[in-house]
Amino acid sequence: MTTRQEPSLFEKIRKADEEGNEFWSARELAKVLEYTEYRYFKAVIERAKEACKNSEQSVSDHFGDMHDMIELGKGAKRKSENVKLSRYACYLIVQNADPAKEVVALGQTYFAVQTRLQEIRQMEEYKNLPGENEKRVFLRSEVARHNLLLADSARIAGVVEPIDYAVFQNHGYMGLYGGLDAKAIHERKELKKSQHILDHMGSSELAANLFRTTQTDDKLRRENITGKQKANKTHFEVGQKVRQTIQELGGTMPENLPSAESIKRLAKENDPKPIRKR
Template identity: 65%
Template sequence: MPRKTIKDIASPHRSPFERIRRTNDAGNEYWSSRDFAKILDYSDYRNFEQVIAKARTACFNSGQRIDDHFVDVTEMVELGSGAKREVKTVFLSRYACYLIVQNADPNKEIVALGQTYFAVQTRKQELTEQAIEDERRLLLREEMRQHNVKLADAAKDAGVVEPKDYAIFQNHGYMGLYGGLTAQGIHQRKNLKKSQQILDHMGSTELAANLFRATQAEEKLRREKITGKAKANKAHQEVGAKVRQTIKELGGTMPEDLPVVESIKKLESAGKKLTGRKPKEQIEE
């Protein structure tokens, strides 16, 4: 059987890899390893399984969850006689496809095309996802500023008046959420400088956890009409611990283990330059 060339399977208007792309009911894209093997000219699927195994290893080594990108399924395929039989297949994410073409036979012309296509498309996706993450961080950080003011007011009504006492109050919230770490401990754990604010270097996941802590602590103080510094501190720590327990039950990453990200002030400065807005006053945590 003659070997396929790019001219045979590629279209000047649409990539062959786009033609085999599938979409599930939720609108998420994926590729079938069976389709992918054919496109990459692997006549024996067993040889292609070795490529998938290498790609899985590369995925693990990159710090990604393999199950997020490689899903083992059984699907029905039609035989030449018209009959159908079950075959083992792997549903692949775009990132998984990228890893596969990086580990496939480089002598195949179509593999070289695939390496270029998925490198470009993966980069585009990364840029899109980063833009979404940046927007989430900006929104959540602003929410944190607003709710920290409300939390401070609730704490003041409970008897936490002096700045030193409020710092202790905040530490109790952090200790609950961060498994006993104070603000200073978080700085050390994440290698932040003393001048750097913790919240400015959080990703959206960590910011969301802290926002939930702040809103629920404020509500608890007001709802239960808590008075006294000791009781307020205890309530804040209890709320933080409850949020931590929820994260654990859901299988999430503990906040102290989440990565440090670039200061949000750079994103805010970029936005101010584009819109001409005047800088807002920064509310300290």
């Protein structure tokens, strides 16, 4: 007879809003992570938001302000600030929380495993997508999400400041695009200054960048790479390997692929609704 596994602490506090979207309460997560006072936990949330921003994710899609009503006794209530967190917001928070706490390590494992399971489910969805536009929207979202994870790995490796992260990202581009950095790719694709490179990639080019991102993330973590120079070198070498694979398969080099129309309009039509602020 199989014994039913007890849900994890983090699964127990997972909630769903009226539209069925999962979320976590920052105040409840703070208690689970053994922060005695919420004011100390707010600093962790701010660091997680900064990591989210550095990875080119929309902070408002993952961190939504909301309020709770707290009982004060004798029927009195007080409005208390709180934050509605997505799964990825929680992942960033546990990566920025106090590593000395055993429960934080449990949280890192839980959200990493759940992220991987979600990836597998999503790749099954990708196989069934009907056309190029749908694949572009899906892959653009995946690249943005994995850039978030890569930003965290880079931070652990020692790439902390925004300018350092920009250099780190350029090394990945240069490896994949035959020495072209982000600015040079922009010029090669004849994009305007306000247009983001990733928003104008077709599905093949997005897939190559997704592979570059995921493999660099895995390598940084697996080999415990530390130091900005080593992290940059790793990103460049992974980009080169992806480029070499494309060449061996007889594919078109990414810098020679044509620019596609902006994905932002397509994303609005296909993306699920972001977390709503209350």
